[in-house]
Structures are given as structure tokens and as C-alpha cells.
Amino acid sequence: MTGYNTWTLESNKMRDRIVNSLQGHKADYVEIRLEETQITRIIYRGERLEEVGRTSSLGGNVRALAKGGWGFVSFNNIQNLRDKVELAVKQARFIGKEDFKLSQTEPIIDVVVTKKSGPTTIPLSSKKRLLDEYNDIILSTPKIRTCNIGYYDSQRKVTFASSEGTYIEQNKADANLRLTAIASEDGQVQQVGLSLGSQGDFAAIGGLQEQVKQMAQRAVDLLSAPQAKAGEYTIVLDPVLAGVFVHEAFGHLSEADHVYENKRLQEIMVLGRRFGDKYLNIVDGAAVPGLRGSYKYDDEGVPATKTYLIREGILESRLHSRETSAKMNEKPTGNARAISYLYPPIVRMTNTYIEPGTLSFEDIISDIKEGIYAKDWYGGTTSLEMFTFSASEAYMIRNGKIAELLRPVVLSGNVFVTLDNIDAIGNDLQMNQGGGCGKRGQSPLPVSNGSPHIRIRRCLIGGS
Amino acid sequence: MEEILSKAKKLAEQAEVFQVSSKVTPVHFEANLLKQIQSKENVSTALRLIKGGKIGFAQSDGYIEPETLVEMAVETCPFGMPAKFDFPNPKVYPKIETFDHQIDNVTVEEMVNLGDQLISSIKQHTPEILCEVSATKGIISVNIINSQGGEVSYSKSFFNLSLEGVLIKGEDMLFVGDSYSSCHPVLDFRPLAEEVIKQLELAKRNAIISTKQMPVIFTPNGVASSLLAPLVSAFNGKLVFDGASPLKSKLGEQVFDKKFSLQDDATLSYQVASYPSDDEGVSSQRTPLVDNGVVSHFLYDIQTAALANTQSTGNGSRHGGLPTPSPSSLIIGKGDTPFWDMVRDITEGLVVEFLIGAEQGNTLNGDFSGNVLLGYKVEGGEITGRVKDTMVSGNVYQALRQIEAIGHETRWVEGFLSTPCLYCTGLSIAAKIG
Secondary structure (H helix, E strand, O other): OOOOOOOOOHHHHHHHHHHHOOOOOOEEEEEEEEEEEEEEEEHHHHHHHHEEEEEEEEEEEEEEEEOOEEEEEEEEOOOOHHHHHHHHHHHHHHHOOOOOOOOOOOOEEEEOOOOOOHHHOOOOHHHHHHHHHHHHHHHHHOEEEEEEEEEEEEEEEEEEEEOOOOOOEEEEEEEEEEEEEEEOOOEEEEEEEEEEEEEOOHHHHHHHHHHHHHHHHHHHHHHOOOOOEEEEEEEOOHHHHHHHHHHHHHHHHHEEHHOOOOOOHHOOOOOOOOOOOOOOOOOEEEOOOOOOOOOOOOOOEEEEOEEEEEEEEEEEEOEEEHHHHHHHHOOOOOOEEEEOOOOOOEEOOOOEEEEOEEOOOHHOOOOOEEEEEEEEEEEEEEEEEEEEEEHHHHHHHHHHHEEEEEEEEEEEHHHHHHHEEEEEOOOOOOOEOEEEEEOEEEEEEEEEEEOOOEEEEEEEOOOO | OEEEEEEEEHHEEEEEEEEEEEEEEEEEOOOOOOEEEEEEEEEEEEEEEEEEEEEEEEEEEEOOHHHHHHHHHHHHHHOOOOOOOOOOOOOOOOOOOOOOOOOHHHHHHHHHHHHHHHHHHHHHHHHEEEEEEEEEEEEEEEEEEEOOOOOOEEEEEEEEEEEEEEEEEEEEEEEEEEEEEEOOOOOOOOOHHHHHHHHHHHHHOOOHHHHHHEEEEEEEHHHHHHHHHHHHHHHHHHHHHHHOOOOOOOOOOOOOOOOOEEEOOOOOOOOOOOOEEEOOOOOOOEEEEEEEEEEOOOOOEEOOOOOOOOOOOOOOOOOOOOEOOOOEOOOOOOOOHHHHHHHEEEEEEEEEEEEEEOOOOEEEEEEEEEEEEEEEEEOEEEEEEOOOOOOEEEEEHHOOOOEEEEOOOOOEEOOOEEEEEEEEEEEEEOOOOO
């Protein structure tokens, strides 16, 4: 694997070129972001190792702001940077009409290097050995028809510079593994998946043999499991699914770009409004270390923070870019992120979680007569008000005990009701790092979600 | 490209270079106002080779030394899948119209104007609405050469106009929207405006719906957001070969209603999903998937087709890696029933315009379950208002086995699906009580 990882952007000369291109334009603000990325992808379908591929990418963009209007130019020929800046400035000036300034942040000069033992330094043969083992475990389970395994790792170097004097180089690593076991019988097909990720630590996706075995067996068990009856239930979510729930149910609505130009939504999302019980605390923050959504600076060069979205049930703050924070007169939170140089940064989540409470799992389920215990995720989505999130594993709860296995359920809620229906929060916070977030065509962005076990009254479930 | 191919040929038995370059100009409006103009250029080069009988792959976005790309691909070969094919070299490709020079002549000013006109026509109907509008034009050029003498290149132009509107009353949010795509410039905003205004009219009042089984009319957008994902996976030749499609052993069998027909068609003039050659140099074609309810074919790329002992259908498509079977344009055949006749036929039911989250369940089995982002209650043969906090669940094989009626008109959704309304019975509705 060595030999190709030498960055072609030689730092010093490149830095001068970038800084020079930023100067002397008729714009309020200009930034340049250049990226070099190395990706390895390994895909299995059943017993076939279907694809081992490598991608190398080099490109960048310029974003310019003039009187509130934005111009954006992306490219992968990094020659003639100045021409690209001029085009972005021209676009911005074509739009700009209002008197507007981004929120103030201190210019930063920094080089952030991650530790060297990223996944790109591990030989392909070692990665293959581990995945072969998981593949064998799944396929040796009776009634398993086939499986999918998708492994992906990336190493990215991002150089960011702005007309305000910021110059930051950041190295970022990311790894993601998704395993799916597929069982079939009599024309029925059932699947169970497992997703993991890390900020480049390959060891995080090792040692899953037991989990993989259980996953495959569960896919087989689902063939004979009944479907839940549609309706409202008391539900208990495991930490993984509760993490997806908090991301969809509240995380997206706290992204200020949905709110900052929308007066009516601002009235609804007024800071200080109560959304839940006093035990409910929801946090997002890239400054929480060591998780897939962690970083030192966002894609506007703003330092990462840890933000309480909800503290003791009350809306305390929201996630911002420099533009949204200026328009709403709130503090920037360092949440402007772009999935790659092809896109401008937009307000995104990082590591989002519900803080732990005091209850044990026993405490949470013991007084439920009939309910559903939903675990692990397929996905989730939101319209801001109404949202869905889907479990890949579900059981009936009867008389305070976990009962029969159910087919996967899709759950749905309404942000103004469902958060307030959370009436029990466990003491067992866990973060899930296997997911990716999509917004405005930028997907999948590395994020993490987490929660302890939680209980929600009157949650809507689709079913038979 | 030639340099990469000639260097690769020295090290491998066969090689193929695929290059796509694009130039895209999106204009974005946010909260009814012009916000951002973008200009995006991208070049991506992929090398696939067969060495020691195995497939290797590497891709580069942006410039890369030809040697480096070849080395990267060669490195993956020992791990790759045994190649079951030779790279294709058709002498002629079908002539498919995918390029309109007029795209070049559309100015940013015209696109801004288009967005402004669209927003003001919607605001004229509903002054409090906030719209996000995108007008995007682009040109894509595809070039493929391989060591077997195969060579193809074509250009495609495209234009998209889309709108998402949100209307907030108290804590109630109403979402409306639509989108039109073509290889021609879409310079008439009125069809989109009319569709969105129709949605706003039908959603003026809220209606209460109960938890039970009832008939559902899926509008073309409703078909796309509810039923499409399970069908796309079921007809993917790779999933069929793996046994992960419920249609695996159903070729030639009556699985769907006799009125239901589905085909994949990459040959339609000026459709954004059309092409003369797929992403691995196979000629495009029209492939019937369901004929009068009978499963007639699946979609293949060359490797999967060879594994399954059949021919590629020209559906090899790239998404950042090796080609894999993907639909081009999907066409659901029209029926003979006007939409309002369907509505008049229903005592109690639902019209689904947009469902969210439906593709996030066990789509392999045909299951779908989602929240009704936009849908209308039907009562006594009339639309009585918009439903909220409501879920629709079902299974496409059950829903399409007996279709009550199929719409007499079709329309394009997002440039990849042409469908009429589908009127199905016995879907499970779950609604929040009070």
C-alpha cells in the first residue's frame, strides 16, 4: 500500500499559491479548500469477493461571499486558482444585494496530523483475511442464502485557507464496515445488518465474530417471525436505534440552516422552549474526542465545540455555520461540513447523543404490559416535523419481559410530540459509529449517534 | 486515456479505460431568494483490467500519473473476482439522442429568471410559503476504450428544475414539491407550478384517518417514493443470481396483475437516463421486465450476465466502483382509468403523493413502510383533506398482484421513472390517535 500516499500538493509552494490567489478581490470573504483522498473499497457478495478497488482523488473548490450572495466553483484541475476565485467572486457579486457579514471568528494557522496507523497503512491481504472470516461465519449458517459485505476506508488531507488569514491543514481517516446476512425460504427474503465505523482505527472493526454469528442466525429466525400489528405502542429503543432516533427526531431540526431564513420556524424553535422532560439532555459536538464525527476544525476553519441542544428538556442552542450564526445572532458552533470538494459546507451534525440517566434496562421495561423493544437500525429520515426510523431487530414486550421476535419495524413520530413522550432514560450510553448522514445530496457524511436505552409512550408503528 | 490503456496492456491480458467529465451549473434559491450560483467541473478516470484471469480496478478523480493508476489497479488484481467475459467491441451503437446544443445557450440570468418566475407564481397562490428552488444545467461526456478494440464516446446534456416548498401554520408543517428533468432546457416553469399549486389546493384542510386496511391511490410521485425501491432491487440480475430477489425462480410466471407492465428503456430520445452505450461499452436497449403481469427479464451487466449464463442487457452502470446492474429509465405501462374516477370509486381511502422512509426497511422482500409526507384522505368518492402522522405499510408483490385500476396518463418522475397512478387495495394504514 505504500508508495502512492505521497501528497502531490507540496506544502510550501502550494501554500503561497493559495494565499496569493485569495488576495485583492472585490468580495467580503473568499475561501479555498483543496483535498487529496485515497480510498480502498472491498465488496463481497455471497462467497464472491466481488470488488477490490482503489480510488485516488484530487480536487478543490473556491467559495466567495459578496453582500450576502454566494459563488461556488469546484474543480479538479488545481492550476489557475486565481481564475477560479475570480469566477466565484463574479457569481457572488451577481447575487449579492444585502448588507451582511459572517460571524466573527479568530483567524487560525494550524497543521493537524492524525496518528499514522490509519487503515490505509494496513495491507489489503490483512483486511481480506478479516472479512473472509466474517463471510465464512455468515455463509456457514443454515438457511442463509447469501450476504453482502461492504468495507471502505479513506485517508484525506484537507487544506483550507481564507481571505481572513486562516490556513489549516487537516488529515482525516475514516473506516466503515457494513455486513448484511440474507436468509430466504419459500419466496420470503429476510435480512439483518451490522454497521461499524471508526476514525481510521482498523482494530475497531475486528473481533466481531460472535456478533456476526448472532446476526446471521437472527436473519434465519426472522423467516418464521410474525409482523407487528400497525398502531401506537409503548416502545423501548436500544442505544443504537435511540441514537438514530435522536439524530432524526431532533438533530436535523436543530441545524440552523433550516431555521435561519424561516421566521415561523424561528417562532416555533425559540431558545428556551420546552421539548421534553427535565431528564432529557441532547448534545452534539465534534469536540467530543475519538468518534467518527470528531474533528478539530470544521470546513469553514471554525474550532469544534460541544453543544447542548436540549438541556433539562429545554431548547438551549442549535448547530451553526458562520452564516447562520451571524443571521441568528448566536455563537458559531463549528458545524459547517462538506462531504467533499464537490460541495460547499452546510450545517451538519457530528456526534449526537442523549446523555445517560439513572435507570437500568430492567427498570425501563418492568412495568410495560404490552410494548415493543426495537433494536439496531436500517435507516431513518425526517421532514423536520415528521420523521421515521427503522429497527432491524424487534421483540414484543409482554408483562415486563422480552417476548417473541418480530419482523423489522418502521417507527414514526412527530418532533413536537414524541420527544415529550420519552418517559424513561437508561444509564447505559453507547455510541454507534456505523452510520452515515445524508443532506442536500451530500451523503454519507461520517457521524456518530448514541443514547442509553430509552422508553417512548405512544409511538406509531407501521405493520400489518 | 490511450496512454493509460497502452501501459495497462503491457501488464494485463485485457484492459478498459472509462472516463467521464462533467460541467454542471446549479443555481439555488433559498427561502424564496436567490442564494448561490455554482460551477462544478469534474473528470474521473477508471481503469479495469484482467490479469491472471482476475479483475482489478482503480479510479482517479482529477489528474493522476498513468503509471500510478495502472499500479493501483494491478495491485488489486490478485484479490479480484475471476473475469467471465471479454471487454465488448460492438461495431455500431444505436443512435440515441441525448444532447441538445441549446443547453449551452441557456444563461445564468435565464436560470435565475426561471426560478424567480416559478417562486412568484407559487407565492401568488400561497403568499406565506417558503420555497427552495434549484435550476441546474449540465453537460456530461463519456469515453470508453478497451484492449479488444472497443471504443465509444457520447455527450449528454441535462437540465433540472425542482422546487420544495414549506408552509408553516402554528406547529403544522406542510411540504409540497416537484421536479422536472430533460436533456432539453426546461424553460417553462408552468407545469411544475401547476402541480405544486394542485398539491396546495388538495392539502388546504387537514383530515383524520383511522388505523385499518384501506385502498390507496399512489400518484406518480407516490409510486416513486413507495413502490420503486423494492422493484429496482428485485429486477437487479445480481440479486437474482445471488438468490436475494424473491423473483429468482419466477421468470415466465404471473407474479403481478395482468394490467401491470414494466420495462427498462435506455433508448428514449432526450431522456436524462438514456445512453447509446452503458458504462462498459455494451449497446443500450429496451428490456421488458414485466409483460402483462408475467416476469420476463432481469437487468444485467457483462460479468453478472456471464455468471448467470445470459447476455448483458446494457445496464452496466458505475457508482464509483466496478459496473453493476442498474436501471436506466423505468416505464410502467398506462391503463385506462382517469385519476378522479379512481377517487370516486373509494368510500374510505388514501392518496399517497410522497412517502418518507419507505425504502428503509426490508426492501429485498418487497416490504415498504413509511410516513405520509404528503397524502390525502378520500371519503365518499372525494378528497377531503391532507392526512398527517400516518403510516402506510405493505408489500409490493401483494399490492401489485391485484391492481384495482391503472391511470390513463403517465408522467416522468425525476427523469428516471415514467408511471401512471396505481390504485391498490388492502394496504395497512396506521394513524396517530388524537
